[in-house]
Amino acid sequence: MAELMYWEAVRRAHDEEMAHDPLVICMGEDIGVAGGTYKATKGLYEKYGPDRVIDTPISENGFTGLGIGASFLGVRPIIEIMSVNFAWLAMDQIFNTAAKVRYMSGGQLEAPIVVRSPGGTAHQLGAQHSARMEKVFMGVAGLRVVTPSTPKQAYGLLKSAVRCADPVFINEHELMYNLKGEVPDGEYFHPLEGSEVVREGRDVTLFGYNISVHWALQAAGVLSREHGIEAEVVDLFALNPLDRAGIAASVARTHRAVIVEEAEPAVGVGSEVMAILNEECFFELDAAPLRVSAVNVPIPYNRSLEKAALPTARDVVEAVLAQFSR
Amino acid sequence: MDAADKKRLLREMLYARRFEERCYEAYVERKIGGFLHLYPGQEACAIGVLEAARPGRDYVITGYRDHVHAIKCGADPREVMAELFGKETGSSKGRGGSMHIFDVKHRFMGGYALVGGPFPLAAGIAKALKLKGEEEIAICFLGDAANNQGTFHEALNMASLWQLPVLYVCENNLYGIGTRIDRSTAVVEQYKRVCGYDIPAAQVDGQDIEKVYAAAREAVAHVRSGKGPYFLELLTYRYRGHSMSDSNAYRAKEEERQWSKRDPIIMLRDRLIEAGQLSAEEYREMDTGILEEIEQEVIPFAERSPEPKVEELERYVLADNDPWVHGGAR
Ligand SMILES: Cc1ncc(C[n+]2csc(CCOP(=O)(O)OP(=O)(O)O)c2C)c(N)n1
Numbered sequence: 264m265a266e267l268m269y270w271e272a273v274r275r276a277h278d279e280e281m282a283h284d285p286l287v288i289c290m291g292e293d294i295g296v297a298g299g300t301y302k303a304t305k306g307l308y309e310k311y312g313p314d315r316v317i318d319t320p321i322s323e324n325g326f327t328g329l330g331i332g333a334s335f336l337g338v339r340p341i342i343e344i345m346s347v348n349f350a351w352l353a354m355d356q357i358f359n360t361a362a363k364v365r366y367m368s369g370g371q372l373e374a375p376i377v378v379r380s381p382g383g384t385a386h387q388l389g390a391q392h393s394a395r396m397e398k399v400f401m402g403v404a405g406l407r408v409v410t411p412s413t414p415k416q417a418y419g420l421l422k423s424a425v426r427c428a429d430p431v432f433i434n435e436h437e438l439m440y441n442l443k444g445e446v447p448d449g450e451y452f453h454p455l456e457g458s459e460v461v462r463e464g465r466d467v468t469l470f471g472y473n474i475s476v477h478w479a480l481q482a483a484g485v486l487s488r489e490h491g492i493e494a495e496v497v498d499l500f501a502l503n504p505l506d507r508a509g510i511a512a513s514v515a516r517t518h519r520a521v522i523v524e525e526a527e528p529a530v531g532v533g534s535e536v537m538a539i540l541n542e543e544c545f546f547e548l549d550a551a552p553l554r555v556s557a558v559n560v561p562i563p564y565n566r567s568l569e570k571a572a573l574p575t576a577r578d579v580v581e582a583v584l585a586q587f588s589r
Numbered sequence: 590m591d592a593a594d595k596k597r598l599l600r601e602m603l604y605a606r607r608f609e610e611r612c613y614e615a616y617v618e619r620k621i622g623g624f625l626h627l628y629p630g631q632e633a634c635a636i637g638v639l640e641a642a643r644p645g646r647d648y649v650i651t652g653y654r655d656h657v658h659a660i661k662c663g664a665d666p667r668e669v670m671a672e673l674f675g676k677e678t679g680s681s682k683g684r685g686g687s688m689h690i691f692d693v694k695h696r697f698m699g700g701y702a703l704v705g706g707p708f709p710l711a712a713g714i715a716k717a718l719k720l721k722g723e724e725e726i727a728i729c730f731l732g733d734a735a736n737n738q739g740t741f742h743e744a745l746n747m748a749s750l751w752q753l754p755v756l757y758v759c760e761n762n763l764y765g766i767g768t769r770i771d772r773s774t775a776v777v778e779q780y781k782r783v784c785g786y787d788i789p790a791a792q793v794d795g796q797d798i799e800k801v802y803a804a805a806r807e808a809v810a811h812v813r814s815g816k817g818p819y820f821l822e823l824l825t826y827r828y829r830g831h832s833m834s835d836s837n838a839y840r841a842k843e844e845e846r847q848w849s850k851r852d853p854i855i856m857l858r859d860r861l862i863e864a865g866q867l868s869a870e871e872y873r874e875m876d877t878g879i880l881e882e883i884e885q886e887v888i889p890f891a892e893r894s895p896e897p898k899v900e901e902l903e904r905y906v907l908a909d910n911d912p913w914v915h916g917g918a919r
């Protein structure tokens with residue numbers, strides 16, 4: 264197994280899928296000649312040419328719709344939206360067309376597109392470049408949503424997303440492109456559904472996804488070393504559909520749950536996981552589940568304010584301690 | 590076009606007119622629900638343009654006023670009516686409704702309800718055709734008011750930039766629901782708006798099917814020859830309200846009267862009669878035959894077809910048993 268950076272893993276998946284199928288194309292702003300804002304498509308323009316590696320105008324709804332139209336005829340577009348904040352402009356085509364066309368055509372058409380976009384709050388980019396939008400995407404029937412926490416997932420999820428016949432939104436993270444991790448040397452297709460126990464523990468389950476998996480793991484280390492509490496960490500790499508069975512199974516073992524999310528709390532991953540806990544395993548719970556979320560504000564520019572708006576591993580530790588009345 | 594072709598087109602337009610009028614009745618009888626947008630007045634547009642293309646082979650996409658486009662592509666009118674009745678035998682298995690007729694086997698790629706939504710979809714279909722090296726083209730029909738959406742500008746820019754084989758047809762019926770074009774649009778003549786994208790364009794009388802056909806032939810030939818997109822504006826008029834819930838109160842009766850004098854069906858009929866290629870008697874028989882077909886085949890098919898099964902409510906949300914969901918073939 265080789266160590267790759269997250270961006271290299273995404274790039275490798277693009278390259279392999281484009282080599283495998285001449286109908287796989289990629290498109291987005293600055294992805295071709297410039298190689299991509301986060302280098303996810305570096306070198307592909309030279310290798311596959313301008314017909315398949317398409318530098319688009321700044322027309323998010325337009326080029327997303329164009330990708331969807333091409334997908335009706337079997338083309339498999341990987342659409343990069345430079346920052347998830349700009350995905351709002353493409354929501355019409357993603358929600359109104361891609362997610363619904365199979366259904367409203369009675370199964371005659373499908374839109375097997377992949378839309379990838381970095382979400383999350385980076386460093387002092389201000390309110391209009393710091394959105395976390397996974398919760399907006401995950402509530403829509405007909406659209407799969409996955410969010411990789413590691414280079415291996417970034418690689419394997421993209422590979423499966425390209426081959427899958429459903430539209431898939433991949434929520435990446437601006438701060439994670441340089442994250443290193445092992446990626447299988449051979450081809451690897453990550454499941455688009457399910458969840459993964461990334462640390463076993465008997466006392467409490469910490470649910471995370473994407474960057475918050477890493478906060479949960481840090482918190483689990485502190486809880487173990489300093490408090491003798493063994494946390495299980497569950498990576499929700501699939502946000503739509505959520506892994507109801509996996510969520511319930513973990514909590515049936517640990518009887519406590521804390522959901523760690525980078526986004527504001529309302530109508531998000533945390534509230535959805537809590538609803539699942541209520542529906543699936545309420546009587547297994549020894550303590551009320553808690554959410555660790557961002558503060559409900561547009562992300563401020565000022566560094567201290569920005570930090571204060573976001574959750575940290577420390578907040579996760581405190582939430583767990585509160586569940587143990589410590 | 591010879592006399593036989595013209596007679597066939599006359600019949601197709603009359604069929605479209607009677608079909609839509611029957612939809613109106615079925616709506617009043619509450620057999621059809623939801624939004625229903627009818628086509629009377631505009632028949633020469635879809636039928637004339639597609640006559641110049643290869644219906645059933647070229648890819649066609651449009652908005653919510655879509656029944657006639659689908660039928661001209663080859664959709665079975667019985668299935669279109671069944672769709673309006675919400676039946677399992679409908680074009681979209683009762684899941685779509687009037688605004689979402691799909692008939693992919695005839696390359697009718699659907700009716701879409703978001704104004705302007707199909708502009709980029711058509712460009713994408715054209716991109717796929719170009720990538721695959723196929724000789725079919727994409728044809729997108731939308732209204733005048735749709736041209737005020739961002740998607741119009743975004744898609745036309747990309748279609749021109751990448752020289753995509755797509756024909757955009759603007760059915761300019763002068764209104765977007767109740768707002769007349771000069772109250773919503775700075776440049777009223779729509780074909781002028783595309784010069785900013787360096788796309789060749791023409792404006793023709795959308796009530797005269799022979800003119801529509803002639804203009805569309807040129808447009809289609811341009812697009813098919815690989816020279817990139819083309820924009821065709823057709824000046825037309827819808828006779829009924831925007832949808833069934835619209836009374837047309839915003840339109841002057843005099844304006845409606847003027848347009849009704851230029852009815853696409855009557856104009857072609859009279860021309861054929863004058864040329865001695867059709868008799869009044871033949872026309873009446875044609876009409877009676879159409880009405881009988883609709884009453885005896887189309888409506889009963891829709892009436893008698895089964896409803897979709899509630900147990901299948903969740904079908905078609907996602908692909909069935911896609912192996913890649915689980916990481917590939919096992
Ligand atoms: C995005 C969006 N905005 C508004 C509407 C409501 N609406 C439906 S049709 C229509 C007018 C469109 O007029 P035009 O494009 O000229 O087509 P026509 O109905 O005249 O054929 C409007 C405003 C809609 N369906 N979608």
Ligand SMILES: [Mg+2]
Nearest residue numbers: 732733764765
């Ligand atoms: Mg109009």
